Amino acid sequence: MRPNSIKSLDNILYLEDVSLLDIAKKYPTPFYIYSKEMILAAIDSYLTNIRKKDLVCYSVKANSNLAILKIMAEKGMGFDVVSGGELFKVLKIGADPQKIIYSGVGKTKPELEYAVDKDIKSINIESLFELELLNQIGNEKNKVINTGIRINPDIDAKSHPYIETGKADCKFGLSVDDAKRIADASHDGISISGISAHIGSQITDDELFGTLFNDLKALSEFFISKGHPINHIDVGGGLAIDYDFQESFSPELMTKKVIDMAGDIPIFFEPGRSLIGQAGSLVTEVLGVKINGTNRFLIVDAGMNDLIRPALYQANHKIEAISASSESSEKHYVVGPVCETADSFGEFSIAAQEHDHLVIYSVGAYGYSMASNYNSRLRAAEYLIDGSKISEIRKAESYEDLIKLDQY
Numbered sequence: 445m446r447p448n449s450i451k452s453l454d455n456i457l458y459l460e461d462v463s464l465l466d467i468a469k470k471y472p473t474p475f476y477i478y479s480k481e482m483i484l485a486a487i488d489s490y491l492t493n494i495r496k497k498d499l500v501c502y503s504v505k506a507n508s509n510l511a512i513l514k515i516m517a518e519k520g521m522g523f524d525v526v527s528g529g530e531l532f533k534v535l536k537i538g539a540d541p542q543k544i545i546y547s548g549v550g551k552t553k554p555e556l557e558y559a560v561d562k563d564i565k566s567i568n569i570e571s572l573f574e575l576e577l578l579n580q581i582g583n584e585k586n587k588v589i590n591t592g593i594r595i596n597p598d599i600d601a602k603s604h605p606y607i608e609t610g611k612a613d614c615k616f617g618l619s620v621d622d623a624k625r626i627a628d629a630s631h632d633g634i635s636i637s638g639i640s641a642h643i644g645s646q647i648t649d650d651e652l653f654g655t656l657f658n659d660l661k662a663l664s665e666f667f668i669s670k671g672h673p674i675n676h677i678d679v680g681g682g683l684a685i686d687y688d689f690q691e692s693f694s695p696e697l698m699t700k701k702v703i704d705m706a707g708d709i710p711i712f713f714e715p716g717r718s719l720i721g722q723a724g725s726l727v728t729e730v731l732g733v734k735i736n737g738t739n740r741f742l743i744v745d746a747g748m749n750d751l752i753r754p755a756l757y758q759a760n761h762k763i764e765a766i767s768a769s770s771e772s773s774e775k776h777y778v779v780g781p782v783c784e785t786a787d788s789f790g791e792f793s794i795a796a797q798e799h800d801h802l803v804i805y806s807v808g809a810y811g812y813s814m815a816s817n818y819n820s821r822l823r824a825a826e827y828l829i830d831g832s833k834i835s836e837i838r839k840a841e842s843y844e845d846l847i848k849l850d851q852y
Protein backbone atom coordinates (compact mmCIF):
# COMPACT_ATOMS: atom_id res chain seq x y z
CA MET A 445 0.00 0.00 0.00
CA ARG A 446 1.25 3.47 -0.90
CA PRO A 447 0.08 7.06 -1.37
CA ASN A 448 -2.56 7.52 -4.11
CA SER A 449 -0.23 9.46 -6.38
CA ILE A 450 2.38 6.65 -6.47
CA LYS A 451 1.97 3.83 -9.00
CA SER A 452 4.15 0.90 -9.92
CA LEU A 453 4.68 0.30 -13.64
CA ASP A 454 7.00 -2.54 -14.73
CA ASN A 455 8.42 -2.65 -11.20
CA ILE A 456 9.32 1.03 -11.19
CA LEU A 457 7.53 3.59 -9.04
CA TYR A 458 6.01 6.70 -10.56
CA LEU A 459 4.82 9.84 -8.80
CA GLU A 460 2.04 11.19 -11.00
CA ASP A 461 3.65 10.90 -14.48
CA VAL A 462 7.26 11.11 -13.34
CA SER A 463 9.46 8.03 -12.97
CA LEU A 464 11.04 8.18 -9.54
CA LEU A 465 13.93 6.17 -10.91
CA ASP A 466 14.70 8.73 -13.62
CA ILE A 467 14.49 11.63 -11.23
CA ALA A 468 16.55 9.84 -8.57
CA LYS A 469 19.29 9.26 -11.13
CA LYS A 470 19.11 12.80 -12.42
CA TYR A 471 19.10 14.82 -9.18
CA PRO A 472 21.40 14.49 -6.17
CA THR A 473 19.80 12.58 -3.31
CA PRO A 474 18.31 12.85 -0.80
CA PHE A 475 15.43 15.06 -1.89
CA TYR A 476 11.80 15.62 -1.01
CA ILE A 477 9.21 15.30 -3.73
CA TYR A 478 5.58 16.42 -3.57
CA SER A 479 2.53 15.62 -5.66
CA LYS A 480 0.48 18.70 -6.53
CA GLU A 481 -2.47 16.45 -7.37
CA MET A 482 -2.49 15.09 -3.83
CA ILE A 483 -2.20 18.52 -2.25
CA LEU A 484 -5.17 19.74 -4.30
CA ALA A 485 -7.20 16.63 -3.43
CA ALA A 486 -6.52 17.15 0.27
CA ILE A 487 -7.52 20.82 0.03
CA ASP A 488 -10.76 19.83 -1.73
CA SER A 489 -11.54 17.32 0.98
CA TYR A 490 -11.49 20.19 3.48
CA LEU A 491 -13.43 22.60 1.29
CA THR A 492 -16.24 20.22 0.24
CA ASN A 493 -18.48 20.63 3.28
CA ILE A 494 -17.56 24.00 4.68
CA ARG A 495 -19.81 27.02 4.30
CA LYS A 496 -18.80 30.42 2.95
CA LYS A 497 -18.43 31.81 6.47
CA ASP A 498 -16.12 29.02 7.69
CA LEU A 499 -12.35 29.15 7.27
CA VAL A 500 -9.73 26.45 6.81
CA CYS A 501 -6.40 27.79 8.03
CA TYR A 502 -3.48 25.66 6.83
CA SER A 503 -1.14 25.07 9.75
CA VAL A 504 2.10 26.41 8.32
CA LYS A 505 4.36 24.48 10.69
CA ALA A 506 3.59 21.27 8.78
CA ASN A 507 5.42 22.52 5.69
CA SER A 508 6.28 26.14 5.06
CA ASN A 509 7.78 26.02 1.57
CA LEU A 510 6.57 29.16 -0.20
CA ALA A 511 5.43 27.25 -3.31
CA ILE A 512 3.23 25.08 -1.10
CA LEU A 513 1.89 28.09 0.79
CA LYS A 514 1.05 29.64 -2.58
CA ILE A 515 -0.99 26.61 -3.64
CA MET A 516 -2.90 26.84 -0.37
CA ALA A 517 -3.56 30.58 -0.78
CA GLU A 518 -4.67 30.17 -4.39
CA LYS A 519 -7.31 27.71 -3.25
CA GLY A 520 -8.64 30.24 -0.73
CA MET A 521 -7.16 28.74 2.40
CA GLY A 522 -6.29 30.85 5.41
CA PHE A 523 -3.21 30.26 7.53
CA ASP A 524 -2.47 29.27 11.12
CA VAL A 525 0.94 30.62 12.14
CA VAL A 526 2.91 30.13 15.35
CA SER A 527 5.86 32.48 14.96
CA GLY A 528 6.92 35.77 13.44
CA GLY A 529 8.82 33.75 10.84
CA GLU A 530 5.70 31.88 9.72
CA LEU A 531 3.76 35.15 9.59
CA PHE A 532 6.52 36.67 7.45
CA LYS A 533 6.36 33.73 5.05
CA VAL A 534 2.60 33.79 4.53
CA LEU A 535 2.60 37.57 4.05
CA LYS A 536 5.40 37.12 1.54
CA ILE A 537 3.17 34.98 -0.69
CA GLY A 538 0.39 37.56 -0.45
CA ALA A 539 -1.92 35.89 2.08
CA ASP A 540 -4.93 37.95 3.12
CA PRO A 541 -4.25 39.12 6.72
CA GLN A 542 -7.93 38.64 7.48
CA LYS A 543 -7.40 34.93 6.90
CA ILE A 544 -4.43 34.59 9.25
CA ILE A 545 -4.68 33.40 12.84
CA TYR A 546 -1.78 33.28 15.24
CA SER A 547 -1.53 30.63 18.00
CA GLY A 548 1.46 29.69 20.14
CA VAL A 549 2.27 29.28 23.77
CA GLY A 550 5.15 31.76 23.95
CA LYS A 551 4.82 34.70 21.59
CA THR A 552 7.29 37.52 22.15
CA LYS A 553 6.40 41.21 22.25
CA PRO A 554 8.06 41.92 18.86
CA GLU A 555 6.16 38.98 17.33
CA LEU A 556 2.85 40.20 18.75
CA GLU A 557 3.53 43.76 17.58
CA TYR A 558 4.30 42.47 14.08
CA ALA A 559 0.98 40.59 13.98
CA VAL A 560 -0.90 43.60 15.35
CA ASP A 561 0.69 45.93 12.77
CA LYS A 562 -0.42 43.55 10.00
CA ASP A 563 -4.03 43.49 11.28
CA ILE A 564 -4.44 39.75 11.19
CA LYS A 565 -7.79 38.08 11.85
CA SER A 566 -7.08 36.77 15.34
CA ILE A 567 -4.29 36.37 17.84
CA ASN A 568 -5.15 33.42 20.04
CA ILE A 569 -4.31 34.21 23.66
CA GLU A 570 -2.87 31.27 25.58
CA SER A 571 -2.03 32.69 29.00
CA LEU A 572 -2.91 35.47 31.40
CA PHE A 573 0.48 37.15 30.92
CA GLU A 574 -0.07 37.18 27.17
CA LEU A 575 -3.49 38.76 27.65
CA GLU A 576 -1.94 41.57 29.71
CA LEU A 577 0.85 42.07 27.17
CA LEU A 578 -1.56 42.24 24.23
CA ASN A 579 -3.80 44.65 26.10
CA GLN A 580 -0.74 46.82 26.77
CA ILE A 581 0.25 46.69 23.08
CA GLY A 582 -3.31 47.67 22.14
CA ASN A 583 -3.13 50.66 24.48
CA GLU A 584 0.34 51.66 23.28
CA LYS A 585 -0.77 51.53 19.66
CA ASN A 586 -4.17 53.01 20.35
CA LYS A 587 -5.82 49.99 18.79
CA VAL A 588 -8.36 47.37 19.77
CA ILE A 589 -6.67 44.09 18.86
CA ASN A 590 -8.73 41.16 17.55
CA THR A 591 -8.08 38.15 19.72
CA GLY A 592 -9.37 34.69 20.47
CA ILE A 593 -9.03 32.72 23.67
CA ARG A 594 -7.32 29.35 23.26
CA ILE A 595 -8.50 27.06 25.97
CA ASN A 596 -7.18 23.82 27.30
CA PRO A 597 -10.32 21.65 27.33
CA ASP A 598 -8.73 18.71 29.15
CA ILE A 599 -9.39 16.26 26.33
CA ASP A 600 -7.10 13.28 25.77
CA ALA A 601 -6.25 13.18 22.05
CA LYS A 602 -5.06 9.55 22.42
CA SER A 603 -2.03 10.24 20.28
CA HIS A 604 1.71 10.25 20.98
CA PRO A 605 2.37 12.04 24.31
CA TYR A 606 4.76 14.51 22.64
CA ILE A 607 2.00 15.80 20.37
CA GLU A 608 -0.99 15.82 22.70
CA THR A 609 -1.80 19.40 23.64
CA GLY A 610 -5.29 19.38 25.16
CA LYS A 611 -4.85 17.65 28.51
CA ALA A 612 -5.18 19.73 31.68
CA ASP A 613 -1.52 19.48 32.61
CA CYS A 614 -0.14 20.42 29.15
CA LYS A 615 1.49 23.81 28.67
CA PHE A 616 -1.04 24.87 26.01
CA GLY A 617 -4.10 27.08 26.32
CA LEU A 618 -5.95 28.52 29.29
CA SER A 619 -8.04 26.44 31.66
CA VAL A 620 -11.76 26.99 31.29
CA ASP A 621 -11.82 28.59 34.75
CA ASP A 622 -9.11 31.10 33.80
CA ALA A 623 -10.92 31.81 30.52
CA LYS A 624 -14.14 32.52 32.41
CA ARG A 625 -12.35 34.92 34.72
CA ILE A 626 -11.11 36.79 31.64
CA ALA A 627 -14.67 37.03 30.34
CA ASP A 628 -15.60 39.01 33.46
CA ALA A 629 -12.66 41.43 33.30
CA SER A 630 -12.46 44.47 31.08
CA HIS A 631 -9.52 45.11 28.74
CA ASP A 632 -9.87 48.07 26.41
CA GLY A 633 -6.83 47.23 24.23
CA ILE A 634 -8.31 43.96 22.98
CA SER A 635 -11.55 42.54 21.69
CA ILE A 636 -12.24 38.84 22.29
CA SER A 637 -14.02 37.51 19.22
CA GLY A 638 -13.02 33.86 19.01
CA ILE A 639 -12.90 30.75 21.18
CA SER A 640 -10.33 28.19 20.10
CA ALA A 641 -8.50 25.01 21.04
CA HIS A 642 -6.12 22.52 19.49
CA ILE A 643 -6.06 19.24 21.37
CA GLY A 644 -3.22 17.51 19.59
CA SER A 645 -1.98 15.97 16.40
CA GLN A 646 -2.42 12.62 14.63
CA ILE A 647 -5.93 12.24 16.09
CA THR A 648 -7.55 9.05 14.82
CA ASP A 649 -10.89 9.37 16.65
CA ASP A 650 -12.92 12.07 14.92
CA GLU A 651 -15.61 11.90 17.63
CA LEU A 652 -13.20 14.01 19.68
CA PHE A 653 -13.84 16.99 17.41
CA GLY A 654 -17.56 16.81 18.31
CA THR A 655 -16.75 16.66 22.02
CA LEU A 656 -14.37 19.57 21.63
CA PHE A 657 -16.91 21.59 19.66
CA ASN A 658 -19.47 21.21 22.45
CA ASP A 659 -16.98 22.49 25.03
CA LEU A 660 -16.05 25.46 22.84
CA LYS A 661 -19.68 26.24 22.08
CA ALA A 662 -20.57 26.28 25.78
CA LEU A 663 -17.70 28.64 26.52
CA SER A 664 -18.52 30.89 23.58
CA GLU A 665 -22.09 31.22 24.90
CA PHE A 666 -20.66 32.21 28.26
CA PHE A 667 -18.49 34.88 26.61
CA ILE A 668 -21.43 36.15 24.54
CA SER A 669 -23.54 36.40 27.71
CA LYS A 670 -20.81 38.63 29.15
CA GLY A 671 -20.97 40.92 26.12
CA HIS A 672 -18.01 39.66 24.08
CA PRO A 673 -18.60 39.74 20.30
CA ILE A 674 -17.72 36.08 19.59
CA ASN A 675 -17.77 35.62 15.82
CA HIS A 676 -16.03 32.25 15.36
CA ILE A 677 -15.17 28.97 17.04
CA ASP A 678 -11.83 27.41 16.11
CA VAL A 679 -11.54 23.66 16.64
CA GLY A 680 -7.82 23.55 15.77
CA GLY A 681 -6.19 20.90 13.62
CA GLY A 682 -4.96 17.42 14.34
CA LEU A 683 -6.79 15.01 12.06
CA ALA A 684 -4.60 11.96 11.47
CA ILE A 685 -3.25 10.44 8.28
CA ASP A 686 -2.68 6.72 8.04
CA TYR A 687 1.04 6.04 7.76
CA ASP A 688 0.16 2.40 6.94
CA PHE A 689 -2.29 3.29 4.13
CA GLN A 690 -5.01 1.02 5.53
CA GLU A 691 -7.61 3.51 6.75
CA SER A 692 -8.64 6.97 5.73
CA PHE A 693 -9.36 9.67 8.25
CA SER A 694 -11.77 11.81 6.33
CA PRO A 695 -11.62 15.62 6.43
CA GLU A 696 -15.03 15.62 4.67
CA LEU A 697 -16.64 13.71 7.53
CA MET A 698 -14.79 15.54 10.29
CA THR A 699 -15.70 18.99 8.97
CA LYS A 700 -19.30 17.89 8.34
CA LYS A 701 -19.63 16.54 11.86
CA VAL A 702 -18.58 19.88 13.36
CA ILE A 703 -20.52 22.06 10.94
CA ASP A 704 -23.71 20.06 11.46
CA MET A 705 -23.46 20.96 15.15
CA ALA A 706 -22.49 24.58 14.56
CA GLY A 707 -25.72 26.42 13.89
CA ASP A 708 -24.93 29.94 12.70
CA ILE A 709 -21.49 30.39 14.18
CA PRO A 710 -18.57 30.35 11.70
CA ILE A 711 -16.07 27.53 12.28
CA PHE A 712 -12.31 27.67 11.77
CA PHE A 713 -10.19 24.56 11.21
CA GLU A 714 -6.37 24.46 11.45
CA PRO A 715 -5.20 21.31 9.65
CA GLY A 716 -1.55 20.73 8.82
CA ARG A 717 -0.63 17.07 8.47
CA SER A 718 -3.86 15.99 6.74
CA LEU A 719 -3.35 18.62 4.01
CA ILE A 720 0.24 17.87 3.07
CA GLY A 721 1.46 14.71 4.83
CA GLN A 722 0.68 12.09 2.20
CA ALA A 723 1.68 14.36 -0.70
CA GLY A 724 5.38 14.27 0.16
CA SER A 725 8.03 11.54 -0.09
CA LEU A 726 11.75 11.48 0.58
CA VAL A 727 13.98 9.86 -2.02
CA THR A 728 17.28 8.45 -0.84
CA GLU A 729 20.13 6.33 -2.21
CA VAL A 730 21.49 3.20 -0.56
CA LEU A 731 25.14 3.89 0.19
CA GLY A 732 25.82 0.30 1.11
CA VAL A 733 24.71 -2.83 2.90
CA LYS A 734 26.31 -3.86 6.17
CA ILE A 735 25.87 -6.67 8.68
CA ASN A 736 26.80 -6.01 12.30
CA GLY A 737 26.08 -8.70 14.85
CA THR A 738 22.65 -10.05 14.06
CA ASN A 739 21.46 -6.96 12.21
CA ARG A 740 21.47 -6.19 8.49
CA PHE A 741 21.61 -2.50 7.69
CA LEU A 742 20.83 -0.57 4.55
CA ILE A 743 22.81 2.61 5.05
CA VAL A 744 21.15 5.43 3.12
CA ASP A 745 22.05 9.03 2.41
CA ALA A 746 18.99 10.51 4.18
CA GLY A 747 19.21 10.84 7.93
CA MET A 748 17.38 11.98 11.00
CA ASN A 749 18.26 15.55 10.09
CA ASP A 750 16.02 15.11 7.01
CA LEU A 751 13.23 13.24 8.79
CA ILE A 752 13.33 13.24 12.56
CA ARG A 753 9.89 11.68 13.16
CA PRO A 754 11.06 8.06 13.57
CA ALA A 755 13.78 9.08 16.05
CA LEU A 756 11.60 11.54 17.95
CA TYR A 757 8.20 9.84 18.03
CA GLN A 758 9.05 6.26 17.00
CA ALA A 759 6.99 7.04 13.88
CA ASN A 760 6.80 4.39 11.21
CA HIS A 761 7.13 5.74 7.67
CA LYS A 762 6.71 3.07 4.99
CA ILE A 763 9.77 2.59 2.79
CA GLU A 764 10.16 0.73 -0.47
CA ALA A 765 12.66 0.36 -3.27
CA ILE A 766 12.00 2.60 -6.27
CA SER A 767 12.93 -0.21 -8.60
CA ALA A 768 12.95 -3.75 -7.27
CA SER A 769 16.38 -5.04 -8.33
CA SER A 770 16.11 -8.55 -6.90
CA GLU A 771 13.34 -10.95 -5.98
CA SER A 772 14.27 -11.74 -2.42
CA SER A 773 13.49 -9.08 0.10
CA GLU A 774 15.36 -9.46 3.34
CA LYS A 775 14.73 -7.62 6.54
CA HIS A 776 17.00 -4.62 6.99
CA TYR A 777 17.23 -1.69 9.31
CA VAL A 778 17.20 1.38 7.11
CA VAL A 779 19.60 3.78 8.78
CA GLY A 780 21.07 7.17 7.98
CA PRO A 781 24.61 8.55 8.20
CA VAL A 782 24.08 10.70 11.31
CA CYS A 783 26.23 9.88 14.32
CA GLU A 784 23.40 8.71 16.54
CA THR A 785 22.02 5.22 16.96
CA ALA A 786 18.58 6.86 16.93
CA ASP A 787 19.18 7.72 13.27
CA SER A 788 17.13 4.77 12.07
CA PHE A 789 13.97 4.71 9.96
CA GLY A 790 13.05 1.24 11.23
CA GLU A 791 13.14 -2.35 10.01
CA PHE A 792 11.75 -3.18 6.58
CA SER A 793 11.70 -6.11 4.12
CA ILE A 794 13.35 -4.52 1.14
CA ALA A 795 15.14 -5.91 -1.90
CA ALA A 796 17.87 -3.36 -2.42
CA GLN A 797 21.59 -3.08 -2.76
CA GLU A 798 24.28 -0.42 -3.06
CA HIS A 799 23.22 2.51 -5.30
CA ASP A 800 19.57 1.50 -5.40
CA HIS A 801 17.09 4.16 -4.49
CA LEU A 802 14.41 4.02 -1.82
CA VAL A 803 11.38 6.14 -1.22
CA ILE A 804 10.19 7.05 2.27
CA TYR A 805 6.49 7.90 2.34
CA SER A 806 4.26 10.37 4.18
CA VAL A 807 6.94 12.97 4.82
CA GLY A 808 5.08 16.00 3.43
CA ALA A 809 4.18 17.18 6.92
CA TYR A 810 6.85 17.66 9.59
CA GLY A 811 9.53 16.34 7.23
CA TYR A 812 11.35 19.32 5.76
CA SER A 813 9.86 21.67 8.33
CA MET A 814 11.66 19.78 11.11
CA ALA A 815 14.87 19.24 9.11
CA SER A 816 18.12 20.56 10.50
CA ASN A 817 21.79 20.95 9.71
CA TYR A 818 22.83 18.51 12.44
CA ASN A 819 26.24 16.98 11.70
CA SER A 820 26.63 19.99 9.35
CA ARG A 821 24.58 18.11 6.82
CA LEU A 822 23.02 20.10 4.02
CA ARG A 823 19.27 20.41 3.94
CA ALA A 824 17.99 18.73 0.80
CA ALA A 825 16.16 20.07 -2.25
CA GLU A 826 12.40 19.97 -2.66
CA TYR A 827 10.59 19.24 -5.94
CA LEU A 828 6.94 19.64 -6.84
CA ILE A 829 5.45 17.31 -9.44
CA ASP A 830 2.42 18.37 -11.47
CA GLY A 831 1.63 15.66 -14.03
CA SER A 832 4.90 15.33 -15.91
CA LYS A 833 6.18 18.77 -14.86
CA ILE A 834 8.97 18.92 -12.27
CA SER A 835 9.60 22.19 -10.43
CA GLU A 836 12.44 22.71 -8.00
CA ILE A 837 10.69 24.56 -5.18
CA ARG A 838 13.72 24.76 -2.94
CA LYS A 839 17.35 24.30 -3.81
CA ALA A 840 19.60 22.00 -1.83
CA GLU A 841 21.87 23.88 0.53
CA SER A 842 25.56 24.29 -0.27
CA TYR A 843 28.60 24.20 2.02
CA GLU A 844 28.71 27.98 1.71
CA ASP A 845 25.14 28.17 3.04
CA LEU A 846 26.32 26.29 6.11
CA ILE A 847 28.74 29.03 7.14
CA LYS A 848 27.23 32.18 5.74
CA LEU A 849 25.94 33.45 9.10
CA ASP A 850 29.00 32.49 11.17
CA GLN A 851 31.31 35.35 12.23
CA TYR A 852 34.93 34.32 12.70
Ligand code: LLP
Pocket residue numbers: 503505506524547548607642644645646680681682683714715716717718753757809810814
Ligand atom coordinates in the same frame (compact mmCIF):
# COMPACT_ATOMS: atom_id res chain seq x y z
N1 LLP B 1 -2.98 24.23 15.26
C1 LLP B 1 -2.11 24.30 16.28
C2 LLP B 1 -2.26 25.34 17.30
C3 LLP B 1 -1.05 23.36 16.38
O1 LLP B 1 -0.20 23.44 17.38
C4 LLP B 1 -0.93 22.37 15.37
C5 LLP B 1 0.15 21.39 15.43
C6 LLP B 1 -1.86 22.35 14.31
C7 LLP B 1 -2.87 23.29 14.29
C8 LLP B 1 -1.78 21.37 13.19
O2 LLP B 1 -1.91 20.07 13.60
P1 LLP B 1 -1.97 18.88 12.51
O3 LLP B 1 -3.25 19.07 11.72
O4 LLP B 1 -0.79 19.00 11.64
O5 LLP B 1 -1.97 17.65 13.31
N2 LLP B 1 5.88 17.44 14.74
C9 LLP B 1 4.77 16.57 15.10
C10 LLP B 1 3.45 17.28 15.03
C11 LLP B 1 3.39 18.52 15.91
C12 LLP B 1 2.10 19.27 15.78
C13 LLP B 1 2.18 20.56 16.49
N3 LLP B 1 1.00 21.34 16.39
C14 LLP B 1 4.80 15.33 14.20
O6 LLP B 1 5.67 15.23 13.35
O7 LLP B 1 3.98 14.44 14.36
